[in-house]
Amino acid sequence: MSERPRRRTRRSPLRRAALIGAALVVMGGVSAIAAPTVSNASPLPTEVGTGAQIFIKNCASCHGMNGEGVTVNGTAIGPNIQNAGAAAVSFQMSSGRMPMAGQQQQSRRTTNTFSADEIKAVAEYVGALGSGPGLPTASQYDTSGLTADQIAKGGELFRTNCSACHNYAGKGGALSNGNYAPPLTGTGVTNQEIWEAVRTGPQNMPVFSPTQLSDQDVQTMIAYLSDVNSSPDSGGYTLGGIGPVTEGAAAWIIGIGGLVGFALWIASRGARAR
Template sequence: MRPPRTRRRHRAARPAALVLALILFGSLYAAFVPSTQVAADTGMSGQVAEGKALYQVTCSSCHGLNGEGTSQGPTLVGVGAAAVDFQMSTGRMPMARPGMQAPSRVNTYTAEEIAAISAYVASLGPGPAVPNSSQYDYSTLTEEEIARGGEMFRTNCSACHQAAGVGGALPNGKYAPPLTGVEPLHIYEAMRTGPQQMPVFSEGAIPDEDVAAIIGYLKTMEEQPTLGFTLGGFGPVTEGLAVWVVGIGGLCLVAVWIASRGALKR
């Protein structure tokens, strides 16, 4: 067991590490985002050209040679760099096989490759850009603002993703994925781009500071104490299973012991 830490110290350390990571991520993307805007102005930059080449190898069989979409996949004109970054960084795209929904998998592309394809797709039509970290940074928010983010989360998100963020079912085999352990960047991108069946939550309704509050709520929630294992966080279903298996099952074993005689001589 690690030495017990107080909550104060504990709370300070995690956000600091996160902020550090966010700055790193942010600066990484900051290097690429301007170039996509340049590409829109001056024709095809080197990165866009590289992205187009990668696109034609990895994406065009479903989304069309010029992102116009096919029967296999929707058009990418106007989806924006954020959509590409979300789909590829979380390993959802390219899809291994057609299905109801692209599952999240290990991403095998480098940040440069994804940035290049993002830049190319962004050049096809205007759409949400990859955000910089200040847009979803919650380290400056007060406790009350993050608590309000919780109310935003329960109003807009928990219907699909569940109150503890463990995910939930949608019609016909589709599902809302778990939110635990998801990068703040990806949560932001998903809200703004509406990947797959997820609706868009645009800035007009939910401004950046509210998104940051939602992300802050989720990340703080992951660190809240629970007395005991959460049984997957699914709520009453697993609790009921546990009471029958552990409670009734375990106590029946005890009952067998109680009702038996002590070991006999013969």
């Protein structure tokens, strides 16, 4: 009676490993067949293989073997990312947000442990699953050679399009439902990540298409942000700039605390008058 279920649970990890193995063999076979037609010395097939391997090991448990997403008992564990694009994968991995560590309300920027080549391999693997923004070329986020006027224009564009969430100086800010827009300066955000975030709109951030912000617009905003990043604090009391929570917390404690104190003061005066 109890023999069957026990054997099932013992066999399922093996079954899973066999499935993954079979998938790898099939992908290996596909790239082996594709290799001669692409180019004799092309490094692409092994790169696609590496990307698939890293994806299956680190991402498939939440996003599915083919990026189709995973739902367990009606709860989405990870969304469908077939059309997220290589740029979204590159952003999520290089900023250390993915692979996500368990369930979180908002994936956080952490230290990325993958090499640039590994990230590129996974990005290209997922990019090939559907249509989505591809990886930028270095010239698209390189800011050398921009004039002071162009950087100032970048500041204007930033204040128009981004400051509502990220603060006019890129210091970040709180959003509704406990979410937040992270600071864009002083946290090691790279030029490439800014480009990728603008084009892929992570989490609660909107996607800015090339018709809304041209590649040159994005470039000038990147230049503006690195300018802010490299210039010393322009003064004013920033409450330490620890993060988006500080100022809200200070407003609560000082503001509400002050109101309570004022109410008590009025009450005590009222009592005395009587």
